[in-house]
Amino acid sequence: ILNVEQSPQSLHVQEGDSTNFTCSFPSSNFYALHWYRWETAKSPEALFVMTLNGDEKKKGRISATLNTKEGYSYLYIKGSQPEDSATYLCAWGRSGSARQLTFGSGTQLTVLP
Amino acid sequence: EAQVTQNPRYLITVTGKKLTVTCSQNMNHEYMSWYRQDPGLGLRQIYYSMNVEVTDKGDVPEGYKVSRKEKRNFPLILESPSPNQTSLYFCASSLLAGGPSGYNEQFFGPGTRLTVL
Numbered sequence: 001i002l003n004v005e006q007s008p009q010s011l012h013v014q015e016g017d018s019t020n021f022t023c024s025f026p027s028s029n030f031y032a033l034h035w036y037r038w039e040t041a042k043s044p045e046a047l048f049v050m051t052l053n054g055d056e057k058k059k060g061r062i063s064a065t066l067n068t069k070e071g072y073s074y075l076y077i078k079g080s081q082p083e084d085s086a087t088y089l090c091a092w093g094r095s096g097s098a099r100q101l102t103f104g105s106g107t108q109l110t111v112l113p
Numbered sequence: 114e115a116q117v118t119q120n121p122r123y124l125i126t127v128t129g130k131k132l133t134v135t136c137s138q139n140m141n142h143e144y145m146s147w148y149r150q151d152p153g154l155g156l157r158q159i160y161y162s163m164n165v166e167v168t169d170k171g172d173v174p175e176g177y178k179v180s181r182k183e184k185r186n187f188p189l190i191l192e193s194p195s196p197n198q199t200s201l202y203f204c205a206s207s208l209l210a211g212g213p214s215g216y217n218e219q220f221f222g223p224g225t226r227l228t229v230l
Contacts, residue, residue, distance in 0.1 A: 004155065031216055032216035034216075034218065034219070042223075043117075043203065043221035043222060043223050043224060044156075044203070044219075044221045045221070046218030046219065046220075049216060049217065049218050051216065089155065089156070091155075091156075093216045100158060100161065100171065101158070101219070102155070102158075102172075103148075103155035103156040103157070104155050105153060105154055105155040106155065
């Protein structure tokens, strides 16, 4: 199993702070990178699917960038709110792998009011 | 409402007693998958299916079976559960074609928390 690493494992920020976290993945045989948001007692929900080097995606206050050559993606949250508290998962799709995703263990974000 | 459903949501059982966790989706998705989630580890894929009667092993298939007789259903079978299969299980589905490079977002069910004593 090829590793997908996320850092930090957990993060506490104050309401209104901006924050970012990292997903590292193998740069060879890259096909796609997914970001999911997973709130406690709910199921993971897709935020972004990115496939091209240099891709930038944005949804409200959340954005993500992708560098496939060096094997990393950043997720940014601007002006964090308590409702942003969740675990953020990234998942790497490898070419030729029949749509299998390899997930990282997530970054758990807590936004303090 | 477009959704993935799983049943049961919670199950406590004993070692060796066969069980089935059902998964159903109403989005006409070709791709379905089972994951398990354990503390400190990412979601790990157990089995996946690209379409009816097409299934394949994921990263941690030992001790599990699946079937895909209908497009909407993808049950997970534990023939002889053991305590190391205590985990949180998620079913997910997605379209196969039409998205960016064919890798579409996955839609997850609500999860099944299984405890094997």
